[in-house]
Amino acid sequence: MIDSTSTAATGGVSGTAGPTVNVGIVGVGNCASSLVQGVRFYADAGTGEDTAPAGLTHPVLAGYAVSDIRFTSAFDVDTAKTGLDLSEAIWAEPNNSRAFAEVPHLGVPVTEGALSDGVGRSSSERVAARGAATLDDIVRRLRESGTHVLVNFLPVGSQAASELYAEAALRAGCAFLNCIPSTVARSPRWAAAFADAGLPLAGDDLKSQFGATLLHRALVDVLARNGVRLRSTYQLLAGGNMDFLNMQDPERMATKKATKTQGVYGGSGERAPAHVGADFVPFLGDRKVAFIRIDGEGFGGTPLEIDLRMEVDDSPSAAGNVLDAVRCLKAALDRGIGGVVDPVAAAVMKAPPVALDEAEVAAGLRALSDG
Structure with a gap:
């Protein structure tokens, strides 16, 4: 068995004495x-x-x-x-x-x-x-x-x-x-x-360290804290890696939709209708493109709309x-x-x-x- 101080698999880094x-x-x-x-x-x-x-x-x-x-x-x-x-x-x-x-x-x-x-x-x-x-x-x-x-x-x-x-x-x-x-x-x-x-x-x-879910959640939170009521929201994703190819199977994508939605709303009670979609676009490689849309209702019932696009290396x-x-x-x-x-x-x-x-x-x- 490899001891906790082993340097056999250091990632090219010289080992240090002590726990690993x-x-x-x-x-x-x-x-x-x-x-x-x-x-x-x-x-x-x-x-x-x-x-x-x-x-x-x-x-x-x-x-x-x-x-x-x-x-x-x-x-x-x-x-x-x-x-x-x-x-x-x-x-x-x-x-x-x-x-x-x-x-x-x-x-x-x-x-x-x-x-x-x-x-x-x-x-x-x-x-x-x-x-x-x-x-x-x-x-x-x-x-x-x-x-x-x-x-x-x-x-x-x-x-x-x-x-x-x-x-x-x-x-x-x-x-x-x-x-x-x-x-x-x-x-x-x-x-x-x-x-x-x-x-x-x-x-x-x-x-992700900084990804679509984090940004989407931040927008939802700041709107809620400022009295805006969400009417609906969606997050559409595109990428060309194996994760996106795998998500073309509907039964597999269903699990991703569930956790994505939980990630956007967290433990909040009231939830507006939300949709999550993912497309496989081969030429994107490991780049992920996300489109986020939020429709809300502000002061006096006036409409609020947010459309956002972000692109990031996925992995x-x-x-x-x-x-x-x-x-x-x-x-x-x-x-x-x-x-x-x-x-x-x-x-x-x-x-x-x-x-x-x-x-x-x-x-x-x-x-x-x-x-």
Whole structure:
């Protein structure tokens, strides 16, 4: 088993004496690529908030620097990626995220995972999938690699596969970060299982560091605080990565619509009619274009209309929140905190089990940092 101070998978960073955050990845797609690159890119970041380079919100969080993150295991079902070192697999097609860091050999082979429902109809022609691993195989790999936090980057709609990896994390003694819209952290059964095991859990459906949901939510909140009543709203998305191709399956898109809507409204009571749509536009690559429309009613019943367009690299915008989440979950693991870690889920997820305001999130994260 890899010791917590191992430097075998440092992302090209010279190891430091002391505890590390050993991260496993399920699904070596664009988000995994941006995460692996991000650890390398920010490894030499300063330790103060005032020295943080662009894009990095917390040089040190919950006692861990970015350079403390190690990749120790990775799972995929695409035969174009399995067997490769993680540093090579992140560039394999159909991945198309932007390259912004050179990643040296990591010594972390991408292990064949479990297929289950991880590949949808729309994406099946782009992926040569196998996925014959059993639950026991995955548990064994997590234990042997010394993984602390398992990150779920499976495609939208992979409910059964998500639960399989959540079970593997439980049996291997890992924290679990569910970055997709599958119901894990929101499930009383899974929340109780992780609580009973004394293992941290956070989900569901990762927010971008600055994305359409965050901006949409901010607009809805500021209008509500100023007395504007929403009549209707929509969010239309377009992108050319595998996530958008996968969302062309209506049954898979349904889970994304549910978490997106929860992300826009949070725990508020009254909700205006809302629509979320996503189109696959191949030439956009990993760029995401979002159109947001809000119709409201202001003073004297007068109409208010907002139309907004934003464009952002999809995967790098997601990776920043994962950098924060894995460090917080490792801190929770260090302290024996089991079950859903509500401040982490509320901070980085569209559909956390419990909605917390900014002050509550900040207080919860401070408590993790202070021990």
